[in-house]
Amino acid sequence: MRADPGEKAPRPARWRRSVLAIGALCLIVIAALAVAQRGAIEADLGRRAQALLLWSGEGWASASFVGRDAVVTGEALAEEARAKVRAGLGSIDGVRRVIDATTLLPERRPFTFSAARDGGVLQLSGYVPSEAARTRIGEAARAVPGITAVKGLDRLVRARGAPAGDFASVVAFGLDQLARLPTGRIILSDDALSIEGRSPDLATYDRLSRTLHGPLPQGFRLARFAVRPPVVSPFLWSALREGQQVRALGHVPSAEARAAVLSALAAAVPGAEVIDEMRLGDGAPxxxxxxxxxxxxxxxxxxxxxGRVTLSDTAIAIEGQAPSFDIYDALQSARRAPPEGFSVMRFAVEPPVATPFTWRVHRTAERLVLSGYVVSEEAKRGIADAVRGLFPGVPVSDETRIAGGGPPAEQFAAMSRFALALLARMGRGEADLSGGRLSLAGEALDAEAFAAATKMARQPPPGVELDRFTVRPPLISPFVFVMRRDAKGITLSGFLPDAAAQAAVGALLADLYPGETVQDVTGLGSGAPEGFAAAVKAGLLQSVRLEPAELRLTDRDLLLAGDVPHAAAAGQVLRDVTAALPEGFRAATEIAPAEPGAPLTAAECVPLAASLASPRQPTFEAGLSRPDSRGAAFLDRLARIALRCPEAVVEVAPEPVSGAPAAGATANARAMAVIAHLAEAGIEPSRIRVVPLASGAPGEEGVAVHLRPAAAGAN
Incomplete structure (x- = not known):
């Protein structure tokens, strides 16, 4: 029977519904509690698993949990690492099981990585052991100063085979070194590091070399250091020696070259202390x-x-002081044979000092011999050039050596040029330079060369001190002197022994023949007999009695030729010149008396006689009563006029000195000598008169001779 809806249910049914509601609510609460507890468990297990992975060095792996089950993911570098991760996670309290979802990376041998820098761009390539390593490498690359772009980071390939340790930290170290180069590259191959590029300067090069040749991180080793040093221009290297210490300076192109240089120094100077101050540089030949x-x-x-030796690119310089001539010669020889591609551009080796410093040139008829020392190679070349120009075709023997201790280079050059110029004018001779003073001796080629050399010797160039000049004129044989006198004047030819003789002849002729033109073409020569100049003088003195006249002196034979006013004069001339000649000389004459000439009237005679000379003629030998040659010539010419003037008389007037009886006696004696000379010339004694002096000159004694008309003489 259906119950009434408004009627309350029975009590048992209501109870069951309440129980069900309460149960459902409990289940919901229980489920919520279970879910909350599982999440806390998974979070706790995850934290502990991550700590374990990091602590064990297996950060490549990660773990997630489903309840108490661990799920492991990641790319393992080795199977051992996977097993290590599984065992570690399985040991965590509360983990039920471990699910391995990891993969194994491919292995690469060799494990390579490279970073190439070109200005602001950094290009990466090669392998990395993990994504974490890639991330760290990217951070280090972007941190390099001057880098504006990093390329290739996303194309780095993860792989197994990386050397043990922190690979990313080694890459970061390499990038730090690469940061010092404008262009360059680092390469990691397994556990070997290589670097290449060009250093911007020597300081950077030295720092890189020290760092990379020292201990490297993570046990890495240096495989190749191909950083090129900065280009050096010019590329200089030098070595300085002070006894047993040698300093090597400048640049070498490589470590191998440095070793070769040090080995060469040790071998060349055994036992020497070699100080290496060389630095690497690029740019060497x-x-x-x-x-x-x-x-x-x-x-x-x-x-x-x-000393010091220097290389500047391909130019070599050698400097120092040679200890001996043999070593100096050896250095000179080596100077002319440098290695292929190189040249000795500077040779500043001082030669040994010569004491005394001498330089000689000896000339013979066959050759020229140079000996002694010169101050430099340049001086030697200058002398050789001068010799070729001054002595063409003459064989030359150069025995000179370069030495120190001589005159300054400029002075030596002037003295040697001057000496050679003088020797060029000699047939044989010698120039000697010693102690800064120059001496020359020898025989001139000819009279012209002797005159030129003598003139040069009187005016040496600045800086040249001529200590001795004994150059003889050329040897003349036969030795001849000639004087000719005619209406045109006087001509001299042949030779005289020296300049003093030339000057004496000139002065004598000017005294004997005042106002007459003298053409002197004589030369100087050697080979004259002793007394030659005195013989010339004796002949010239007698030549005044000849008109025209010729004097020829050949060695010791003298010849006088010409005309005399009267026949007696010929014998007188021969007698007087023979008496005046030096011992060993001989005299001969070719003298003829002049034609007598037509008689003259009185009006013609007096002016003609007056034109001969002043009233104080004739002249006499000093302190003697005998007329000298000029006085005899005057009397000869006067006698010739008197012979043509039969109506004239000759007046002889002594010239006594007032109050001096002795002087008066001399005057009388000279008057008697004049009278005797005229009588010998053919003047009759009746035509010669001694008369008082019309007007005297006190202080002098002599004889005045006049030709007077006969009537005037009577008065």
Whole structure:
């Protein structure tokens, strides 16, 4: 029977519904509590699993939990790492099981990585061990100073085979070194690091070299250091020696070249202390040739106890003081044979000092011999050039050596040029330079050369001190002197022994023949007999009695030729010249008396006689009563006029000195000598009269001679 809806249900039914409601509510609460507890368990297990992975060094793996079940994901570098991760996670309290969802990366051998820099661009390539390593490498690359773009980061390939340790930190170290180069590259291959590029300066190069040749991080080793040093221009290297200490300076192109240089120094100067101050630099000539050139320079330095050798690109300089002539000669020889591609541009080796410093040139008829010392190679070349110009075709023997201790270079050049110029005017002779003073001796080629050399010797150039000049005129044989006198004047030819004789002849002729033109073409020569100049004088003195006249002196034979006013004069001339000649000389004459001439009237005679000379003629030999040659010539000419004037008389007037009886006696004696000379000439004694002096000159004694008309003489 259906119950009435408004009627309350029975009590048991209501109870069951309440129980069901309460049960459902409990289930909901229980389920909520279970879900909340599971989430807390999973979170707790996840935290503990991540800590374990990081602590064990397996950060490549990650773990997630489903309840108490661990699900491991990631790319393992090795099977051992996977097993290690599984075992570690399984040991965590509360983990029920471990589900391995990891994968194994492919293995790469060699494991390589590279970073190449070109200005602001960094290009990466190669392998990385993990995504975390890629991230760290990217951060390090972008942090390199000056880098504006990093390329290839997303194309780095993850792989197994990386060396043990923190690979990313080694890459970061390499990038730090690459940051110092404007262009360059680092390469990691397994556990080896290589670097290449060009250093911007030596300081950077030195820092890189020290760093990379020292301990590397993570046990890496340096496989290749190919950083090139900065280009050096000019490329300089030098070595300085002070006894047993040698300092090597400048640049070398490589470590191998440095070792070769040090080895060469040790071999060349055994036992020497070698101080290495060389630095690497780029820009040297070809490596092998450069080392060869340095070895050559070191061998020259070994000969100098104190010196320096320098290479500047391909130019070699050698400086120092040679200890001996043999070593100096050896250095000179080496100077002319440098290595291929190189040249000795500076040779500043001082030669040994010569004491005394002498330079000689000896000339013979066959050759020229130079000996002694010169101050430099340039001086030697200058002398050789001068010799070729001044002595063409003459064989030359040069025995000179370069030495120190001589005059300054400019003075030596002036003295040697001057000496050679003088020797060029000699057939044989010698120039001697010693102690800064020059001496010359020898025989001139000819009279013209002797005159030129004598003139040069009187005016040496500045800086030249001529200590001795004994150059003889050329040897003349036969030795001849000639004087000719006619209506046109006087001509001299032939030779005289010296300039003094030339001057004496000129002065004598000016005295004997005042106002007459003298053409002197004589030369100076050697080979004259002793007394030659005195014989010339004796002949010239007698020549005044001849008109025309010729004097020829050949060695010791004198010949006088010409005309005399009267026949007696010929014998007188021969007698007087023979008496005046030096011992060993001989005299001969070719003298003829002049034609007598037509008689003259009185009106013609007196003016003609008056034109001969002043009233004080004739002249006499000093202190003697005998007329000298000029006085005899005057009397000869007067006698010739008197012979043509039969109506004239000759008046002889002595010239006594007032109050001096002795002087008066001399005057009388001279008057008697005049009378005797005229009588010998053919003047009759009746035509000669001694008369008082019309007007005297006190202080002098002599004789005045006049030709007077007969009537005037009677008065």
């Amino acid at each position: 070809s490596g092998a040739l450069w080392v060869k050139a340095v070895t050559y320079a070191v061998m020259q330095l070994a000969l100098l106890p104190k």
